[in-house]
Amino acid sequence: MARVKVAVNGYGTIGKRVADAIKLQPDMELVGVAKTSPNYEAFTAVKKGYKLYVPKENAAKFEKAGIQVSGYIEDMINEADIIVDTTPNGIGASYKPLYQKFGKKAIFQGGEKADVAEVSFSALCNYNEAINKNYIRVVSCNTTGILRTLCTINSKVSKIEKVRVTVVRRASDPKEVKKGPINSIVPDPASVPSHHAKDVLTVMKGIDIISMAVVAPTTLMHMHLMNITMKEPVRREDVINALKDTERIVLINSSRTGIGSTAEIIEVSRDIGRYRNDIPEVVVFEDSVYSHNNELFLMYGVHQESIVVPENIDAIRAAMNLADKNESIKITNDTLGLMKGYLI
Amino acid sequence: MARVKVAVNGYGTIGKRVADAIKLQPDMELVGVAKTSPNYEAFTAVKKGYKLYVPKENAAKFEKAGIQVSGYIEDMINEADIIVDTTPNGIGASYKPLYQKFGKKAIFQGGEKADVAEVSFSALCNYNEAINKNYIRVVSCNTTGILRTLCTINSKVSKIEKVRVTVVRRASDPKEVKKGPINSIVPDPASVPSHHAKDVLTVMKGIDIISMAVVAPTTLMHMHLMNITMKEPVRREDVINALKDTERIVLINSSRTGIGSTAEIIEVSRDIGRYRNDIPEVVVFEDSVYSHNNELFLMYGVHQESIVVPENIDAIRAAMNLADKNESIKITNDTLGLMKGYLI
Numbered sequence: 001m002a003r004v005k006v007a008v009n010g011y012g013t014i015g016k017r018v019a020d021a022i023k024l025q026p027d028m029e030l031v032g033v034a035k036t037s038p039n040y041e042a043f044t045a046v047k048k049g050y051k052l053y054v055p056k057e058n059a060a061k062f063e064k065a066g067i068q069v070s071g072y073i074e075d076m077i078n079e080a081d082i083i084v085d086t087t088p089n090g091i092g093a094s095y096k097p098l099y100q101k102f103g104k105k106a107i108f109q110g111g112e113k114a115d116v117a118e119v120s121f122s123a124l125c126n127y128n129e130a131i132n133k134n135y136i137r138v139v140s141c142n143t144t145g146i147l148r149t150l151c152t153i154n155s156k157v158s159k160i161e162k163v164r165v166t167v168v169r170r171a172s173d174p175k176e177v178k179k180g181p182i183n184s185i186v187p188d189p190a191s192v193p194s195h196h197a198k199d200v201l202t203v204m205k206g207i208d209i210i211s212m213a214v215v216a217p218t219t220l221m222h223m224h225l226m227n228i229t230m231k232e233p234v235r236r237e238d239v240i241n242a243l244k245d246t247e248r249i250v251l252i253n254s255s256r257t258g259i260g261s262t263a264e265i266i267e268v269s270r271d272i273g274r275y276r277n278d279i280p281e282v283v284v285f286e287d288s289v290y291s292h293n294n295e296l297f298l299m300y301g302v303h304q305e306s307i308v309v310p311e312n313i314d315a316i317r318a319a320m321n322l323a324d325k326n327e328s329i330k331i332t333n334d335t336l337g338l339m340k341g342y343l344i
Numbered sequence: 345m346a347r348v349k350v351a352v353n354g355y356g357t358i359g360k361r362v363a364d365a366i367k368l369q370p371d372m373e374l375v376g377v378a379k380t381s382p383n384y385e386a387f388t389a390v391k392k393g394y395k396l397y398v399p400k401e402n403a404a405k406f407e408k409a410g411i412q413v414s415g416y417i418e419d420m421i422n423e424a425d426i427i428v429d430t431t432p433n434g435i436g437a438s439y440k441p442l443y444q445k446f447g448k449k450a451i452f453q454g455g456e457k458a459d460v461a462e463v464s465f466s467a468l469c470n471y472n473e474a475i476n477k478n479y480i481r482v483v484s485c486n487t488t489g490i491l492r493t494l495c496t497i498n499s500k501v502s503k504i505e506k507v508r509v510t511v512v513r514r515a516s517d518p519k520e521v522k523k524g525p526i527n528s529i530v531p532d533p534a535s536v537p538s539h540h541a542k543d544v545l546t547v548m549k550g551i552d553i554i555s556m557a558v559v560a561p562t563t564l565m566h567m568h569l570m571n572i573t574m575k576e577p578v579r580r581e582d583v584i585n586a587l588k589d590t591e592r593i594v595l596i597n598s599s600r601t602g603i604g605s606t607a608e609i610i611e612v613s614r615d616i617g618r619y620r621n622d623i624p625e626v627v628v629f630e631d632s633v634y635s636h637n638n639e640l641f642l643m644y645g646v647h648q649e650s651i652v653v654p655e656n657i658d659a660i661r662a663a664m665n666l667a668d669k670n671e672s673i674k675i676t677n678d679t680l681g682l683m684k685g686y687l688i
Contacts, residue, residue, distance in 0.1 A: 164508060166556075170529075183561075183562050183607060184564060184605040184607030184608075185512055185560060185562055185566075185567040185605065185645070186605040186606075187567070187598070189604075190604055190629045190631040190643070191598075191632060191634070192632050192633075192641040192642075192643070193641075210641065212510075212571075212643065214567055216562065217560065217561045218527050218529055218560065219527060221529065223529040223558055225510045225558065227556075254534040260530060260531060260533075261529065262529045262530075263525060264528075285534045287531075287534040288536050290535070290536035290537065292554060297536040297537075297554065297556060298536075299531050299536070299558070301529070
């Protein structure tokens, strides 16, 4: 079977990870990656052997920096069957006409508005809705974390009546040096509800959800504190068993392992040799799972740099109709080494 | 009228602020402050003219450091009518027998277990229960913030059915250099509910409250994200008006003032010349007040270093029966310059 040719437009936090993930897929081929500025990530792309494409108007800058480019962005798009757009928030939509001009499918990220695509996507929730679609939007890291958790509980434990969630966001990614805060808690936004609830609704349509969010001065992971009201009381063990049995969700038991923070989660990821210490799984604090009458409480960490990577891979398969939901998720998990059950 | 003689045992974050506040009260006299180690705070106490008392076994250390002491801790206790114990968490209880030996009343802090005292205290909620009591415990900074807010809503707006609150704690006080985290979000504890709900119950007995908490790497303020279910729907304006009309609560309108974080709140406190940039009021983000059917959402900041200071002053008055609730709160607010309404 011919492999699907995938191009990655944008080579930052998400783009470089998606490119690496594509290289590991048996049914995909990486055409190349596109980048607009000749920074250190452009050097590493070339060093890794990825074909690098650039905007025509920036080609001279790359040449001056001594970075060998393989052509212009249009060349890359022309050669691809599908483009994963990982350009910065809001820029993706401005590239859509180019993808359309070449008649190519595209996967967008959560930083774009929902209407950039035919469907917003979270693999465990709505893979089937994305099959054969031309434009798919992988929801943001926070929304991916919320959706993986809610879809699992809603389908494997019992029906959800409403969700009230606090999102404590990381301030910046580890590589960023110009963003803050470095000593403040910032309501994000100060008004309630935050946009996360609205974004969840693009996939779990009609669910009663309200979110509040603050930014905290840390780079490692987001943290979500969830209060779910169920239609009937649920047992803590049933929730834990459902989470334990779900791909792309891992549990940590703080009392048993001494892991009690996002820093320690990332340290385990480093210790077990994960590339870039990524941990694309939702990481649930088992100790936090608390059942009280009809209510369910839990806390989990979301690794903002990597959680959407497997979703992008599945979105490609859905768009190209390469595999059904379970097949795609299995291939992605196997190739990326994603776990379920206890992290350690 | 003879002024009440107050001694402050412990001269750290809370103790030094309480001592300063006592100096401003027309009905109180500061006997002195007690400290166990000759650090910079001991120097400033002497510089400010406070009589410094030390443990007998540590007197030589102070002498060696060139700090003039006025006697031993027992001398201070003997001379006082009442002691405000601001020793570190859990140490206060070990001093109680000494206060009892001298037959003196004492105010403890929220770091002690509730059973150290006859009553846990939050001025707006239960001043009257503390009148003439010998041992009163001022609840912790987070609990004080929660109680001020809940008692106001419950008494001025409508009855509360249940409270679900997320506490995002500051990691350390500005002066601390050995505590973290500096780059992590730490569930505190990983299990649900956190102790804050339990502590609220020592004052608002029987209320249905569940709290979850994380620590974030910041020093300035705690932040609370509240979801209150009311017994009946409430109007946003009524909630805002009640908060606006309550002493020791201030509002900020982010859209109007551009104050959108704890850092900017503290900057205003600096700009308006508050001593040590303290802001003992609960600082509510007006934009966050959101009413949805029977539910009410809001976010506010809690200045952990100073919020309990006015409570300690009122607790002294209650214990000594110097004034009724409204009188005491008024004197405290006037002398400390506490505001209500909009911060700016």
